[in-house]
Amino acid sequence: MSETSAEFSRNLRAAGVVGAGGAGFPSYVKAQGKAEFALVNAAECEPLLKKDQKILEYFPEQVFDGLELLMAAVGASMGIVGIKKKHEKIIPRLKEIAKSRKNISVLEMGDYYPAGDEQCLVYEATGRIVPPGGIPLEVGCVVANVETLYNAALAPRPVTETFITVNGGVKKPATFRVPVGITWREAVELCGGFTVKDPAYIDGGPMMGKVQTDFDLPVVKASAGIIVLPKTHPLIVKKAQSRPVFTRVGRSACDQCSFCTEFCPRYLLGHNVQPHRVMRTMLFAGGPEHKLHSQYGLLCCECSLCSLYSCPEGLHPREACVSAKGDLREQKVGFKNSQLNTGKKPEVHPVRDFRKVPVSKLVRRLGLDEYNKAAPWNDAVYKPGKVKILMSQHIGAPCVPAVKEGQRVEKGAVVGDLPADKLGCPVHASIAGTVRKVNDRYVEIYA
Ligand code: SF4
Ligand code: SF4
Structure with missing residues (x-):
């Protein structure tokens, strides 16, 4: 180096x-x-x-x-x-x-x-x-x-703030910079509050994001934003379906049309991802409780296109791939030691360009047209009364708290760290204040 x-x-x-x-x-x-x-x-x-x-x-x-x-x-x-x-x-x-x-x-x-x-x-x-x-x-x-x-x-100025968009069912959708560790509820309040009853949200975007209902969860360094929707919105309902439910429905409704594979962006790049074959394994498995051992999901990047756009039956091929990857991990099988690792050079599918899915069509399919607002930039500086700094905000080993309850910290002080030989990096105080609570998951600081 x-x-x-x-x-x-x-x-x-x-x-x-x-x-x-x-x-x-x-x-x-x-x-x-x-x-x-x-x-x-x-x-x-x-x-x-x-x-x-x-x-x-x-x-x-x-x-x-x-x-x-x-x-x-x-x-x-x-x-x-x-x-x-x-x-x-x-x-x-x-x-x-x-x-x-x-x-x-x-x-x-x-x-x-x-x-x-x-x-x-x-x-x-x-x-x-x-x-x-x-x-x-x-x-x-x-x-x-x-x-x-x-x-x-x-850098080396510490990351104490993050840029987020709050869009969907809020009064004034916006994009702004907030201290790490505020709650999503505070972020929604900065947008004038909810416009939908009984709200849920998708953390990280409608396609790859995760459905959450707890607005008191903290914003982390990697947060990109949330989409607020009613809990009854079809996208929330679909994304929240459990493995036994999507397996039961998938087994009976998948007609093996293979649209999920034909639109898959990684398949179109020449990688051997074939979600329809993973779905087929589901058909052959004895029931929802059975493990999926199809290797055709190993190269899935979990983009959700198959589950939320391609499948005409509204099934869950992406979740089938994710389940298969997990089940194979238990057997210590990943792509490198799978039968699909042939060493063959991938070739781009000849019609890749014609199978690209326009975002406007996707938004319509997701039922998000009415929630797709401009979310303009808001440069107001938000000063929270307290923040919760999670010890695990990155891929790798979690941090270990580096402060004690009652300790005074300045903005930017290291509040969690880990040895240099471990994958990960420190987390910092996003406000100046007093540390009120410390445990192995988070540090709470009051201004
Ligand atoms: S697109 Fe849907 S119905 Fe067709 S093979 Fe894939 S999961 Fe089955
Ligand atoms: S979720 Fe996986 S299988 Fe489905 S389209 Fe994306 S990469 Fe392909």
């Missing part, structure tokens, strides 16, 4: 920078690789979320600064900002900034889902296909989210 790379990586870890697109992968790890291309994932393809667009509209220089630091660290000779063509208001400014920097360009993409899938972006930007079960580094690419690069530009 070069000195530039080592220093950038140290700064990212100290600042607690993690993938802000939802995954929370510690960014310092990516900075230690070698790549020809550094790609900015600005596709933001989760319908109704707007925070990446707003960061690029209001703080584009910082994102480019972060990109340049990443390029220098990994030795990339080319930086590419992948953004959807529909953001025509922002693109001219991005192109102008790109011109003033070295070897950076802007790639305009179509408005389809999932344009922001890391492997789809790599293919669109470079024409390279990430090998099955592999990562972008294997084809000379490193991919970073917009907010991640914004935070990287400010």
